[in-house]
Amino acid sequence: MGNPYAPFASRLDWQLAQWAKLRGTGSTAFTELLAIEEVAERLALSYKNTCELNHIIDHKLPNVWLHFKRKEIILGGQVYECVESLFGDPDFASILLQVPERHYSDADCTMRVYFDMNTRKWWWVTQKELEKRNPGAMVIPIIISSDKMQLTVFGNKSAYPVYMTLGNLPKEVCCKPSRRGQILLAYLPMTHLKQITIKSACRRVLANLFHAFRESGMPIASWDGLVRHGHPILTVYVGDYPEQVLVVGCKTGECPKCPVPHDEVGKSCNTERPLRNLSRVLDALDSLDEGPRARSGRTYPTPTSTMLSHPDILYQLYQGIIKHLLAWLQEAYGEEEIHAHCHHLPPNHHLQQFTKGLSGLSSVTSKEHQDMCRILLGLIIGLPVPNGASPICLVQVTHAILDFLYPAQYTTQTSRTLSLLDNALKVFHANKEIFVDLGIWTHWHLPKLHSLDHYQHSIELFDMTDNYDMQYSECLHIDMAKEAYRVTNKKDTWPQMMQWLERREKILQHEQFVQWRLASMTLAAAIQVPSHAALAATDPAGKPRRHIEMTTHTTVKAVKHGALAECYGATYFLQLNHPHFTSAQQERTAASVYFHFNTILVFHKVKFWLEDPHGFMLPELQSVIHCRPMQHNKQGDCLPGRFDTTLWFTTFGEPSANHGLYKIKHSVCDHDCICPVEQLECSCHLLPEFGCVACREWTADNVLNECPVFFLNAFWDCHMYKFAY
Incomplete structure (x- = not known):
């Protein structure tokens, strides 16, 4: 063979x-x-x-990838070779998106559903325009991302990698660096051009180097052997605000997408503003070469379409708005009480414990910002505001930002979920002046705040924010730049x-x-x-989908009856497990019960496979419930127990009008309750009602037993947010 x-x-x-x-x-x-x-x-x-x-x-070994070439500018031909490399990859042959589609969640076709890029309005309109000139043409959306980065901890060695992927690939491929759906297109020059003494001329030359791309049609073959006439179109640029300004060619402090006046950026909410007219911009630049104001030899960077800049979760929301909000809230309420609330929160699956408070971190990563958002609303509920001001506006501002953040990260959107973004934005702008009244903030000239106006429109036109998150570029930096530099x-x-x-x-x-x-x-x-x-x-045979998954072997093979009550808190386990006992007979007949076994097999973890509450077919989501008693590690240190809370089939009351969370109290039943695992839905996180001052005797280990009232944490993750709202 x-x-x-x-x-x-x-x-x-x-x-x-x-x-x-x-x-x-x-x-x-x-x-x-x-x-x-x-x-x-x-x-x-x-x-x-x-x-x-x-x-x-x-x-x-065959040259399945392209040879890199060192040139002063990036030529369009090199971009097309990268397109052919991705489009002809056999791993993507069966999943390429080649035609536009429209999906609806109702029989009347009124509620449109968006997920991959070929379900967007832009692809549909572009396909119709191409069909008029070239019947049978195929749209090849090119997605470019770049992010300047430091290669060394000490020194000034930096890189400017440019990555490329295609909108023809499903987003679950682009979101995983291991699938290699994004490739390194080039390293942009990092020269400072010291030979150019005029700073304005230097900036224009550097900008012109960035804008050296071309677009045209091309024959392209996929892995099935068919040759199609594809049209590579630079569709979306993924980058932070400074790089979006560079791409579009506007000034810092202005919006890359719309012509809002400089002094009105971030002041109000208006999602209906028209985009910049690229033709008028180009005509204005051409006019500068004519008449008495023209300068000999003066060049200007050619701006690309303002539709290229796409909303970014990492830099615009987490590192932008959320970072501001955290600083404002800590100044309003004080760091001491917020720190106490962080220290008393019960642990749960994939939830980071901020035992030193939110201000004890030297540098905050995007993952830490995400974990802070999970608990942020619960930290401020009930806290008084200095000078006797009403805390309602602060709670509603925080709730509004979170109401914008979570739907913006949905992997599947509908017309209804997109309208939630607009509603949350209006609530924030209606209450944001509370920070000015408290003397915490003085102005709202924040381009990242203004960029929230364009989220709904950009998602309808192009794709979800999860496909254009700068976090993926950060992951690509590890192999494409940092590791590559380390071996040199x-x-x-x-x-x-x-x-x-x-x-x-x-x-x-x-x-x-x-x-x-x-x-x-x-x-x-x-x-x-x-x-x-x-x-x-x-x-x-295909593996059947199960709601619950247990490990093959139990965590503990033999737990005695007495240890169930002492270590796990199951005081009446044997009596509750007997089918002939009522709750009134359990304690009275405990001594007369005889079982033919002395030990119990115990699992310390159960995993749940979650269904999307909106009914969409999404990648499998997991939720884990931990049930682990106190134990000692190899060094003899005591490790506290971990007993997660879970959702059961009970009825909720009405949510609070101020913060929208459901209130939960301890059960009035005096005895333990045994619930079959099949009746559990998923893990959940409870936020204690701390009041004006948190009880200092509470800890993360005893707060579930000591605190009488809790709130169901709807911001624990996107799945729980969908479930609660």
């Missing part, structure tokens, strides 16, 4: 090369390892050092980084090729021996 690992001599030969390039140490260390006497000979390797391994990768000699860095990336991509592609060849050989062997066992092995 041949060697499936070729050009490597054996499976061991290939796996060691794969480890060396993807997980191993540096090139020098790997060479020194193979230089140890008889290591390469005993392993029967086809290479004896890093240089020989690199020679095999460079000359014997820190001198001639760019050629070495590009060569390292090419070799790494060849190894990843060859890994898929090896898996395909092994699968083909297995299938061929099964066909030659047509037994029922072989056929069953090559055609596995």
Whole structure:
């Protein structure tokens, strides 16, 4: 059947090369390892050092990726080669989006549903325009993202990588760097152009370098062998506010999308503002070359369409609005009481405990901002405002920002969910003056606040915010820039980084090729021996979807009856488990009950697979409930117990008119209640009602027992938010 690992001599030969390039140490260390006497000979390797391994990768593995070229500007042809590389990748052959679609959630087709990019209005309109000139044309939306970054902790070594993906790929591919749906297009020049002494001219030259892209139609072949006439169109640019200003060609402090006056940015909410007219901008720039004001040799950057700039969750919301809101609330309420509330919150699944408060962090990551938003509203409910001011406006402002943040991150949107963004924005602007009245803030000239006006329109036109989040660029930086820079000699860095990336991509592609060849050989062997066992092995049945998933083995194999009450709090477990006992007879008959077992098998964790409350088919979501008693680690330290709260089938009352959360109290039943796991819905998080001053005797371990009243945390995650609202 041949060697499936070729050009490597054996499976061991290939796996060691794969480890060396993807997980191993540096090139020098790997060479020194193979230089140890008889290591390469005993392993029967086809290479004896890093240089020989690199020679095999460079000359014997196919060039499935593009060669990087160092040029002064990025040429359009290179962009088209990247398009062909992504569009023709066999891994994406069956999932490419090639035609526009419209989806509705009701039979009357009034509630439109948006998820992937081909369900957007822009694709539909663009396809109709192309069909008029070129029947059978196919839209190829190009999505560009860039983010300037530091390569070194000390020093000024930085990189400016540009990434590219296609709107033809489903967003679950683009959102996972491991699927390699985004590729490195280029490193933009980081030169300061010191030979240009005029600062304005220097800025224009740097901007013109960024805008050297072209667009045109091209024949393109997919993996199925069909050749189509594709039209690569630069559709969306993903970047923070300074880079959006650079792309559009406007001034800092202005909106990249609409011509709102400079002094009105962020003051009010108006989602109906028209976008900038690109034709008028270009005509104005052309007029500067004519008449008495024209300057000889003066050039201007060519702005791209204002529709390119897309809302970004990371920099506009988490690192922008949420960062401001956290500072405002801490100044309004004081850090001491907010810190006490953070210290007393009960733990739960995927919830970070801020035991040192919200201000005790030197630098806050996007994940930490996200975890702060989960508990932010619960930290301020009931707190008094200085000078006797009403806290209602502060609570409603916080609630409004969270009401905007969570729907903006939905992976599937409808016309109704998009209207929630507009409603939340109006509530915020109606109450935001409370910060001015308290002397905390003086003006609302915040471009990131104004950018919230364009979220609904951008999502309807292009795609969800989860497909254009700068967090994905941050993940790509790890491999495409930081790791690539780490393996260089820190001198001639760019050629070495590009060569390292090419070799790494060849190894990843060859890994898929090896898996395909092994699968083909297995299938061929099964066909030659047509037994029922072989056929069953090559055609596995699909795994049924379950609501609950338990581990194969129990966490504790033998827990005695007394330990159930002492460690787990199940005081009347044996009596409650008996089907013939009523609640009144349980305690009275406890001594007369006899069971034929002395120990119980115990699980400390149960996993739930969640369904979308809106009824959409979404990637599987997980929720975990932990039930773990106090224990000691190997060092003898005491680890507190962890008993998560969960949703059961009970009826909620009406939510609060101020903060919209449901109030929950302890059960009036004096005895424990045993609930079958099948009746549990998912894990949930409870926010204690702290009042004006939190009880200092409460801790994260005892607050669930000591606090009498709680609020159901609707902002624990997006799934819970959908469930509660």
